[in-house]
Amino acid sequence: MGFISQIFGYLLDWLYSFFNNYGVAIIIFSVILRVILIPITIKQQKSMKKNAELQAEMSEIQKKYKNNPEKLNQETIELYKREKMSPFSGCLSSILQIVIILAVFWLVSQPLTYMKRLDASFIEKYANEMKESGYNQNNSYTQIAVLDYAQTKYQEIEDTLQNENVENREELEVKRDEYNQLRLNMEFLGLDLSKVPTQSLNDWRVYIIPVLYVITSIISIKITTVTQSKKKDENKKEDIIIDPEGKKEEEIDPTAQMEQMNKSMMYMVPFMSVMIAIIAPLGLALYWLVSNILMIIERLVITKIIDKKEENKEEKSNV
Numbered sequence: 579m580g581f582i583s584q585i586f587g588y589l590l591d592w593l594y595s596f597f598n599n600y601g602v603a604i605i606i607f608s609v610i611l612r613v614i615l616i617p618i619t620i621k622q623q624k625s626m627k628k629n630a631e632l633q634a635e636m637s638e639i640q641k642k643y644k645n646n647p648e649k650l651n652q653e654t655i656e657l658y659k660r661e662k663m664s665p666f667s668g669c670l671s672s673i674l675q676i677v678i679i680l681a682v683f684w685l686v687s688q689p690l691t692y693m694k695r696l697d698a699s700f701i702e703k704y705a706n707e708m709k710e711s712g713y714n715q716n717n718s719y720t721q722i723a724v725l726d727y728a729q730t731k732y733q734e735i736e737d738t739l740q741n742e743n744v745e746n747r748e749e750l751e752v753k754r755d756e757y758n759q760l761r762l763n764m765e766f767l768g769l770d771l772s773k774v775p776t777q778s779l780n781d782w783r784v785y786i787i788p789v790l791y792v793i794t795s796i797i798s799i800k801i802t803t804v805t806q807s808k809k810k811d812e813n814k815k816e817d818i819i820i821d822p823e824g825k826k827e828e829e830i831d832p833t834a835q836m837e838q839m840n841k842s843m844m845y846m847v848p849f850m851s852v853m854i855a856i857i858a859p860l861g862l863a864l865y866w867l868v869s870n871i872l873m874i875i876e877r878l879v880i881t882k883i884i885d886k887k888e889e890n891k892e893e894k895s896n897v
Contacts (some may be wrong), residue, residue, distance in 0.1 A: 580692075582681035586611075587692030590685065594693070594762070601766025604686075604861055608868035611678070616876065618674065623880045632657065676850070679866075683854060686861040689762060690721045696759065704728065704760060722772045722859050728760035764861070771861040787863040788855045794870035795852070801877055 589610065593603040635657060643650035685692045690701050705720050708727040735754040738744055764772040768783070775784045855863040 580684065582677070583684040583688075583692045586681055586685050587689075587695065591693045591695070598763055599766065600762050600764045600771055600861060601769075601864060604771075604865050605868050608865050609872065612869060612872040612876065619873070619876050620880055623877065623884060627881075627884060679850070679854070682865055683858060683862055686859050686865070687719050688721050690724065690760065694759070694762075700759075704756075718777070719774065719859060722774075724760055725762055725764070725772055728757045732757040732761055766864070769860060771864060772859050774859055775856045775863075784860060787860055787867055788852065791855060791863055791867045791870060792852055794867060794874065798870055798874050798877070801874060 586607070590603055590607050593606050594600060597603055597606070636654070639650060639653045639657065643653060690696045691698070701721065701724065704727070705724050708724055711727075713723075713727050713730070732754060735750050735757065739747065739750060739754070744750065762772075764770055769786070773781065773784050775788060778784045855866060
């Protein structure tokens with residue numbers, strides 16, 4: 579995971595060197611990452627649509643081999659092979675999202691290591707200095723606390739150096755330059771992106787980004803479930819048969835377990851993200867919020883393009 583965090587750190591640091599603002603760098607970083615992931619998103623959208631369309635064939639297989647579970651499973655596997663589909667495609671996409679979530683979490687919680695790429699001994703030196711001074715002891719993220727500490731000490735030295743008669747000027751300038759290596763501009767639209775919601779309960783502003791993230795997650799899940807169920811609803815009647823006694827009986831779907839797993843993963847990712855977002859620095863929640871907004875736009879656009887292409891194919895086939 580650290581290797582991926584290092585790669586992300588190089589990109590984020592490069593963006594920060596241009597904008598000199600951590601929040602802006604994270605937003606651009608989110609956009610770049612979503613652009614890179616567009617091929618995977620397209621593949622996922624096509625897979626979801628194809629899975630929904632296969633339900634009609636699945637219903638036929640269910641009816642034909644209802645009393646032969648072994649043959650039913652074999653035919654189901656053959657169907658997926660023939661259509662070049664994987665019933666676990668949704669899970670694979672969710673696993674990729676979890677890997678990225680953890681990599682970005684490592685990145686924003688240890689920016690001195692992964693973004694500024696400072697030597698561990700240098701970081702430890704100032705972490706110990708901070709602890710000995712009793713500064714910011716409540717922050718559970720050492721490197722975030724060091725950033726805040728360095729900013730405070732840097733400003734103190736800058737104010738001292740304004741005095742022309744200050745003693746040990748050269749020594750103070752060296753110390754100032756060292757503190758400067760530990761600084762990041764974390765202010766973004768009046769928010770301090772180094773703050774952790776659970777450690778700043780009295781500051782209502784720290785909940786703005788996590789709440790917006792939750793809202794966009796709900797919208798994203800809603801769009802996904804609507805897309806998945808649209809085709810299934812068309813074949814819903816085919817999933818019901820009449821038994822000899824005239825009672826209605828729901829056909830058991832052999833892919834139900836796979837679909838339930840995909841659905842669980844779909845809900846688990848945003849739930850896990852929210853749990854992490856409230857105990858992580860706000861920079862992480864900002865990344866997820868921007869990614870969610872971009873993902874919603876992607877899904878709407880990609881779904882529209884795929885539907886349009888299918889409509890054109892149907893029109894050509896009917897001519």
